[in-house]
Amino acid sequence: MRGATTRAAVTTADGITFTCPEGDTLLRAALRAGIHATYECNSGGCGSCKFSLDGGHVDTVDEDAPGLTARDRRKGKRLACQSLPAGDCAVALAVEPGAHPERPRPRRHRAVVAGVRELTHDIRELTLRTAGPAVFLPGQFAMLDVPGVPPARVADRSHRVDRAYSMSNLPNGEGRWQFHVKRVPGGSVSPWLVDEAAAGDPVRIDGPFGHAYLRPGDRDVVCIAGGSGLGPMVSIARGLAARPDAGSRRFDFFYGGRREHDLCAREFVDEVAPNLKDAVLVEAVSEEPGELGTIPRRLVHELVADTEVAGLAERQIYVAGPPAMADAVVRLLVLDRQVRADHVHFDRFF
Amino acid sequence: MVFEHVTTFDELWEGDMDSFQVAEQEILVVHLEGGEVVATQAICPHQQFELVEGELKGTSLTCRAHLWQFDLTTCKGINPGHAELARFPVRVDGDDIYVDPAGDVPRFAHS
Numbered sequence: 001m002r003g004a005t006t007r008a009a010v011t012t013a014d015g016i017t018f019t020c021p022e023g024d025t026l027l028r029a030a031l032r033a034g035i036h037a038t039y040e041c042n043s044g045g046c047g048s049c050k051f052s053l054d055g056g057h058v059d060t061v062d063e064d065a066p067g068l069t070a071r072d073r074r075k076g077k078r079l080a081c082q083s084l085p086a087g088d089c090a091v092a093l094a095v096e097p098g099a100h101p102e103r104p105r106p107r108r109h110r111a112v113v114a115g116v117r118e119l120t121h122d123i124r125e126l127t128l129r130t131a132g133p134a135v136f137l138p139g140q141f142a143m144l145d146v147p148g149v150p151p152a153r154v155a156d157r158s159h160r161v162d163r164a165y166s167m168s169n170l171p172n173g174e175g176r177w178q179f180h181v182k183r184v185p186g187g188s189v190s191p192w193l194v195d196e197a198a199a200g201d202p203v204r205i206d207g208p209f210g211h212a213y214l215r216p217g218d219r220d221v222v223c224i225a226g227g228s229g230l231g232p233m234v235s236i237a238r239g240l241a242a243r244p245d246a247g248s249r250r251f252d253f254f255y256g257g258r259r260e261h262d263l264c265a266r267e268f269v270d271e272v273a274p275n276l277k278d279a280v281l282v283e284a285v286s287e288e289p290g291e292l293g294t295i296p297r298r299l300v301h302e303l304v305a306d307t308e309v310a311g312l313a314e315r316q317i318y319v320a321g322p323p324a325m326a327d328a329v330v331r332l333l334v335l336d337r338q339v340r341a342d343h344v345h346f347d348r349f350f
Numbered sequence: 351m352v353f354e355h356v357t358t359f360d361e362l363w364e365g366d367m368d369s370f371q372v373a374e375q376e377i378l379v380v381h382l383e384g385g386e387v388v389a390t391q392a393i394c395p396h397q398q399f400e401l402v403e404g405e406l407k408g409t410s411l412t413c414r415a416h417l418w419q420f421d422l423t424t425c426k427g428i429n430p431g432h433a434e435l436a437r438f439p440v441r442v443d444g445d446d447i448y449v450d451p452a453g454d455v456p457r458f459a460h461s
Contacts, residue, residue, distance in 0.1 A: 038397045048415070050398040071369075071400060094398050097458050334417040334429060341418050342430040348415070 008085040013054065013092040020085045023159065026051070026058065026093070027080035028206070031106050036096040042081050042143065042209050043164055045350030047072070049080040056089025059155035066350055084154060102216075104135045106142075109205040111177065113197045119264040120257075122183040123230065124194045125168065128203055130175035134167075138214040138239030139232045139318060141166040141347070142177065142207025146192045162206065163189040164349065166232035166320065170239060177205060180231035212345040214239040215316050219343075220250040222309060222317045224329050226300045227257060229320030234268045236318050237279070241272035251279045252309050256300035256325070258287045263295065282307055301328035305336075313339050319346040353441045353448035356389075360445060367411075369402040375451040377438055378402055380422055382409055388422045389438040389449040391456035396433065433459045 008020045010029065018033035020026060027049050030037040039049040044065030050072060061082040068077060080093060111128040119125050136142070145162035152159045169178035183194040197203070214221075214236045221240050223233040233253060240249055251272065255265040263283050273279040284298040298306065300321070309315070317333060319326050326346055333339040356370050356379055367380040369392040376392035378401050394401055399415040410428060412419045419428040420435050427433030436454040440447065 040397075046415075047399065048397045069400070069403065071403070094393075094458075330417060335412070338429065340430050341416060342432075 008056075009088045010085055011088075011090045012095070013090075014095065016095075023084070023157075025061070025081050026083040026085055026091065028106060029085075030080065030093065031209070034105055035093075036098070036100055036103070037080055038094045038096055039081060039209075040211065040347040041067075041164065041349045042141075043349065044079055044082050046348040047079070048348070050077045051080050051083075051094065052076060052092040053078060053083075054090040054092055057086045058083040058089060059086050059157070060084075061152065061154050061159055084157075084159065086155065102137065103213075104137070104208055106207050106209055107135075111175075111203045111205045113199055113201040113203060114176070115199060116197060119180060119230075120262055122194065122262075123228075123264060124181050124183075126179045126181050126193055126197060128177045128179075128205060130177065130205065132175055133173045134169075134171055134175050134177045136167055136171050136177075136208035138170060138235040139166070139212045139345070140208040140210040140235075141232065142205050142209065144179070144189060144193070145204040145206070146189050146197070147202060148192060149188050160204075161188055162204070163187070164209070165193075166210070166235065167208070168231035168234040170235065170242060178231075180228070180234070182228040210347045212318055212320065212347045214318075215345070217316070218245065218249075219314060219316045220252075220311060222252045222254070222312065222315050224254045224300060224304055224317065224319045224321075226255070226321035226325040227262070228322070229326075230255065230265060230268075232320045233318060234265075237268060237272045241275040246275045246277075248277050250310070251276050253279070253281050254283075254300060254304050254307070255281065256284045256286060256298070256303060256321075259285050260295055299328065300325050301332045304329060305332055312337060315339075315343065317344045319344060323348070323350050351439065351450045351453065353439070353450050355446060356449045357447050358445045359447065362387075362447065365406070367402055367406055369400060370449075372449055372451040375438075375456075377449055377451060379440075379447060379449065380406065380411070382422060386423070387440050387442060387447055388425070389440045390420075390422065390425055391436040393456065394418060395435060395457040395459040427459075430459075433457075 020029035040046040047067035109130040114129040115127040117125040143162040165179045181193040184190040269281040284303040378392045394413040405412045425435040425437040439450040439453040
């Protein structure tokens with residue numbers, strides 16, 4: 001049996017040392033220490049946080065995480081987001097170049113549910129409150145850990161299960177964190193958030209995380225989302241509208257749902273429109289149009305392909321939503337429309 | 351310069367690529383259509399993805415994760431243009447392909 005480790009010292013191949021508190025993954029500990037380890041989903045799916053273990057031992061949360069390919073496994077690669085150091089270890093961890101002072105380090109917060117509002121039949125706006133300020137960048141996400149979800153057993157310890165949700169509001173000093181949560185049937189966290197969460201209930205927040213945040217600069221903005229991708233796009237729209245130069249900025253928002261009763265972006269576009277040079281919402285549904293038939297039946301990437309967007313190639317573009325949708329959109333933009341790959345911002349979830 | 355034997359033309363046909371561990375370095379070796387052999391870094395300079403899992407079309411290689419594209423004849427980025435790949439010296443001797451793993455260092459790029 002292993003000793004009761006409470007903190008582990010982790011040393012990277014570049015000679016950086018940081019502390020990993022008990023219960024933290026290697027990735028989260030690195031980010032909390034201000035080290036910009038590469039990652040996207042923080043959930044085992046994307047494969048961006050691959051590393052090699054040079055010494056010591058780590059326990060793995062999900063041995064079958066889809067972020068590792070057969071080739072990666074053959075080479076002994078691991079995912080930093082799924083690795084819990086068991087004692088001191090040495091790792092070859094990829095770190096992004098640059099200092100990125102704009103990115104807040106993720107922190108753990110205790111929160112309570114402050115309010116809930118129905119947006120559609122299966123999307124709810126959830127407001128949480130923390131004692132300290134809500135520090136994040138528009139477009140980032142946090143990991144939510146809710147009551148009643150049993151912890152996972154990892155080696156000889158228990159590990160709390162949490163899920164990634166993007167904030168939909170703006171950072172603020174009052175500790176308000178808002179999310180648009182879509183019910184995932186059979187999911188471990190979202191049914192509670194959508195169907196059960198009530199004012200006063202406790203939730204743990206860990207964050208912020210993610211790289212698909214509103215960039216500085218004077219480029220116009222396009223947001224492209226489907227389904228659960230609404231929240232971060234609303235945050236980005238609000239962030240853009242809050243800028244001093246908002247009056248000279250254009251915002252185009254493409255949003256797709258399955259049916260008309262899934263669409264709820266209008267109120268948010270109307271909210272930001274008065275501050276912007278222009279704000280355009282283009283919507284589509286993927287299934288049979290309703291009786292009104294006013295919304296075209298298109299997939300989101302088809303909708304974008306069909307629509308003339310002024311200066312598309314020069315814009316900052318943000319994408320969020322189901323993996324197949326996001327993939328089709330990014331392929332259209334980067335491969336067909338030659339948009340600069342580093343101007344298309346998205347965190348790949350699976 | 352120390353060239354290490356990596357593979358042969360029997361293994362790496364025209365239009366093929368494969369990745370190899372050469373000394374301490376992970377190296378992607380590509381046999382371009384037309385016959386040129388290029389040795390570059392195995393991992394995309396953007397994030398931790400194997401370029402061998404990307405798509406090779408003519409001389410352009412597209413990473414599967416974020417669709418960064420590179421021109422293998424120059425090892426420069428097509429999209430985004432600021433990206434670049436390492437280029438390790440290659441020596442061909444008959445059927446054998448040798449690479450000098452100390453001849454360059456893998457690049458990293460920000461997005």
